[in-house]
Amino acid sequence: MVFLELLLMLIVILIAAEVFTNALEHLGEKLGISEGVTGSLFAAVGTALPETSVPLLALLAGTQNAATNEEIGVGAILGAPLMLATLSICLMAVSVWRSRGVNGHLRPERTGLARDLSFFIAAFSFAAIAMFVPHSLSAVRYGLSFSMVMIYFVYVMLTLRASKALVEDGHATEAGGDMFLCKLGLPNNMGIIFVQLFLGLALLVGGAKGFISGVEEASHLLGISALLLSLLIIPIATELPEKVNSILWIRKGKDTLAFGNITGAMVFQGTLLPAIGIMLTPWEPRREVLLGIVLTLVAAIWLRYLVQKGGLRVWHLLVNGAIYVTYLCLVLA
Numbered sequence: 001m002v003f004l005e006l007l008l009m010l011i012v013i014l015i016a017a018e019v020f021t022n023a024l025e026h027l028g029e030k031l032g033i034s035e036g037v038t039g040s041l042f043a044a045v046g047t048a049l050p051e052t053s054v055p056l057l058a059l060l061a062g063t064q065n066a067a068t069n070e071e072i073g074v075g076a077i078l079g080a081p082l083m084l085a086t087l088s089i090c091l092m093a094v095s096v097w098r099s100r101g102v103n104g105h106l107r108p109e110r111t112g113l114a115r116d117l118s119f120f121i122a123a124f125s126f127a128a129i130a131m132f133v134p135h136s137l138s139a140v141r142y143g144l145s146f147s148m149v150m151i152y153f154v155y156v157m158l159t160l161r162a163s164k165a166l167v168e169d170g171h172a173t174e175a176g177g178d179m180f181l182c183k184l185g186l187p188n189n190m191g192i193i194f195v196q197l198f199l200g201l202a203l204l205v206g207g208a209k210g211f212i213s214g215v216e217e218a219s220h221l222l223g224i225s226a227l228l229l230s231l232l233i234i235p236i237a238t239e240l241p242e243k244v245n246s247i248l249w250i251r252k253g254k255d256t257l258a259f260g261n262i263t264g265a266m267v268f269q270g271t272l273l274p275a276i277g278i279m280l281t282p283w284e285p286r287r288e289v290l291l292g293i294v295l296t297l298v299a300a301i302w303l304r305y306l307v308q309k310g311g312l313r314v315w316h317l318l319v320n321g322a323i324y325v326t327y328l329c330l331v332l333a
Helices: 002-031 035-061 066-095 110-130 138-161 163-168 180-184 190-222 226-238 240-251 255-280 287-309 314-332
Strands: none
Touching: 002 035, 002 180, 002 190, 035 066, 035 138, 035 255, 066 110, 066 226, 066 240, 066 255, 066 287, 066 314, 110 138, 110 255, 110 287, 138 163, 138 255, 180 190, 226 287, 240 255, 287 314
């Protein structure tokens, strides 16, 4: 029964994310912004809402077991970037392996991808450092949190500033299909777009709340900690919107949207959520947590090196999948 509840809540979360993302695409098209902004900001934040809502609700309005809430929160916060930087990136490569070949080229817009990865690496390094700052130095911990929030603010400003030039170069956002509410006969205008956005958000919050309760019950049944379950299971489940959207985009040749959807979510989840975690949880270097942070940074630095080197090939992204397998082997050993 517990696992049926988890499955049901997961379906609600995925439907909500699809409703939200669909509205965001139409919003981007109406605003005349670039694929970089739509992928790295709008779609990334939209599809990141499932895994964002889980730790926030766990920490702010979870169950009565505070320790379990903290474990779910920390696991979901740090597990999401790990999943994005490793498994999600690898699945994109697997999806185009046959059509492009193992040495096939991937051609996302390089300046935006480099910016995403650079900001993520900087912010996530702060999250790692904060784990070794004693709780007695609360001013330092809060200072690191504030710095991470500011990193995301600067990132958003730079991404928006680059939009106009990208649109002129032919990277304008185009919605992939009709808006869902418009299929019911409603007009395609800003008011209906925002109605669909709020509808998606409401479903996300409800689904995430039910998912948290299911995770706590499942951890007792399986005899493993809520932290480990949150590091492994919640990200796989809640990252599905990014995986599916990016796979669909890259198979259509929209490499910029595919990569931006994932790396933009990495920046969002590598700045704001760890900043909240540092302030609301013990944020201590437990083995599985620290290992996850290190391998996430390794995966991101590997991608950043490839972008700087001048090209991405399909086999390059398979390395990121190997990093995830390495994590599984080490943490489950």
